[in-house]
Amino acid sequence: MSAETVADLVTRLEQHPFTQGFPTSALDKLTQAATLQTFQPGTFLLREGRDADHFYLLLQGQAAIELYLPERGVIRLQTVGPGDVVGWSWLLPPYRAAFDVTVINTVQAITFDAARLRRLLDDDPTLAAHFLRRLVAVIAQRVHATRLQLIDMYAVKGGRP
Amino acid sequence: MMPTPPSPAAQPTGPTGNAWVPIPFTVVRRRREIPGTVTLWLAPPEGYPFAFRPGQFNMLYVFGVKEVPISISGDPGTPVPVAHTIRQVGMATQALVNLKPGDVVGVRGPFGSAWPLEHARGHDVVIVAGGIGLAPLRPAIYSLLRHRPQYGNVVLLYGARSPRELLYARELERWRGRFDMEVLVTVDRGDRTWHGHVGVVTTLFPQADVFFSPQNTIAFICGPEIMMRFTVRELLDRGVPPERIFVSLERNMHCGQGLCGHCQYGPFFICKDGPVFPYQKLATLFGIREI
Amino acid sequence: MRPDLSAMDTLPPSPGSTVAFEKTALDILIATLRQRGYTVVGPTVRDDAIVYDEIGGVTDLPIGYVDEQEAGTYRLRRWEKDTFFAYTVGPYAWKKFLYPPEERLWEVRRENGTLRFTEAPLPTEQYAFIGVRSCELAAIRIQDRIFTGGPYVDPRYQARRERLFILAVNCTRAGNTCFCASVGSGPQAEGPYDIALTELDEVFIAHVGSVLGGQILAEVPHRPATEEERAAAAERVQATARTMRRALDTTDLRDLLFNHQEHPHWEDVATRCLACTNCTLVCPTCFCFSVEDLTDLQGESAWRVRRWDSCFSQAFTYTAGRPARQSIASRYRQWLTHKLAGWVDQFGVLGCVGCGRCITWCPAQIDITEEVARLREQPPQTERSPS
16 A cells, blocks of 8 residues: 555544544554445445455445345335444454445445454554444444334334334 | 255145145134234044144135135144134235134145254254244144154244234243243333343343253244344354254245245245255345345 | 159158158148147237247248347248248247146135035147247246146146147247257257158158157158258258357356346346336246136135236235335346246256247347346356355
8 A cells, every 4th residue: 555545544534533533553553454445326335144344434425224124125224424334243253244234325435354453453452442442332322222213212102012 | 957956854745636726624713812813723624634744834715815825833743623823914814814613714735844853853952933933833842842852952932022922822831831841032022011031032042052052953943034044143153053954934825836936035936845944055045135 | 863752651650760741731731630639739920920829721821921030129021932930939939828828727616604616627628739949849848847847747737738749840040039059959859749840942851759740740741851851951950050149158057147146237137127027928938827816796606717927027926015026126137047047956957948039029128148148247246056
């Protein structure tokens, strides 16, 4: 990777909410596992049940976290956009995605190679601490939102549970 | 290229005589199970032989309405009157659910493959059911209990939407009271009267783990496809061999004989090659959208 | 010097032998079949197309006609020669006789508080097909496997099939949408047939395929075919293969399809495909059907019919209130993947015989050979061939 590309990636990482405020040395290190990519509408960032070999920081565009049920079709659970992250199944064995993530509007993202990223985190506890703290925050926020979704808060009173 | 040889699970037990023409069976008993779901017991005409294997289905025809595939949910040891648990989802199932004792339905069958109980001998048996998916598994449970010494541990994990949608609740209690079977029940949404487990059926696995040794386990799964997909993964992660994980699929069917083409799923006819499949055969197809 | 045609052998020609007869004598052959109780069905011109229908003699045949076919195009025209079989296949396949588009399976009456089911009488038709092409014979062989080769035999198909007389015709001209040579189903007719003809300028060269074929030919003035005639007949068929313009590459075709199930190319086809079901209706191997239950107005009796159905219709996969295959992309994928991949697993053969009908009769000019070629150019998305 050219010095220019690395510098560009570092700038983008500095601006992304997920990596904002990381020490510059940490961002430099992260670029070793990162590339800037564009994904067309209809393509998948992740497929349910298959290898979760990438982690994404979204810069532009929109994607959807979905599940396909033959009985009901595609269920769109949540949409994500610029500033969001996609994927955490890459962090824990068996490294398998739990959902489909489909591109809705052309996505520009910083794509991390999961294996390399894991090695970087294993080798550098400080980087790992920064990284995991941010990821836990994202997970907590998603779980919270999911529970609210589950209670079906706009349901008509007395309707089905 | 030669077709893949059928798995032992795919040997069909055909209906007696012409597979096209229904036999009139009489409703002898009806029981309301849970909201929108009814069990009917159907008696064949005098002297008509009827036997089935757990997991197989019949095509049920209501006069003037239409015909639908419904799995058999009774005890294969006492095959008649034949029990069908039916959930009302469309016109035909609505007509079935509304039948009363004395009414007559046309029956073709049994069709399809069975839960491979013969391969379960000597193994721990894990049965995972979701919602109405317990109905096609119940004959397998009856069979396992009837020949209980032939098997290792028997574990049933059952998940339903809510406490009032637990199918065969009294039977579940009876099974749970046995010393030779583990029964774990959960609901997706609980209420204050429910003192049991709340969470999707896969969340039962941490509790269930002590009851089976994965390498020596055979698993039977039936429920919504998404539930089966996630359950299969839990089992694979624990080391249950993919060739010993079995699932039951559902599709539109018109003939039950692998001729009409409606129930195709990849290269398989669900009516003839299934509905029970070893997961290994479906591994590359499971989860493909609109397959 | 030509042998005298009137010098007839007294014994019927035996299976495996090759004889020659005057083209007009085909009329005698048809008459013989009719005398023996056959409903003789053959090509005839209707609505500017070659269709298969009951024929009384050679005057009903499309003598002097040729067809011009292209993707989405079919034109019939006369040419200067008095050929009997120079055209290729029209929109209808023979399946409409052996497996009719609609037929009743049974009736049921309410009687004394019970239901009384009565199977529809088995068909008694005795058909003689005149002019079955090699691709169509391959299609009949395939439908034989589907309807009579599995654990469940279809008694209605079987009843018609058992009594069928087949007069095959080797193609001496390739249509522009034909590709039988590439899928190994022609242009030389392979059994089962009773007689196979090759049309030369003056005579038909007839290969006897069965004892019955020999008996029928015995009624027609004939003589043994000469060495030159047999060579000329073989050359005409070989020339047909050489001049065939389209081809379907069958190398690893099954895996190609299974490994491209999630490929974006299906979306591309879907922008063109109208899901009109034409391809499945004209296809000589497509076998899917629906059953429908009908009731009389009094509600005393009901009956079941089966009708050709198509995997392109949305209702085809309607399960528990919703079609499993909602998008056109998924339905086209199903059709092609079934035909070229799943079929191999199910019946041990490809579901395509290279007749080209789906290409000619597609209003959107979608070409099965082209779509497969496009898929070949693109790497598979995933390894997903079922083992």
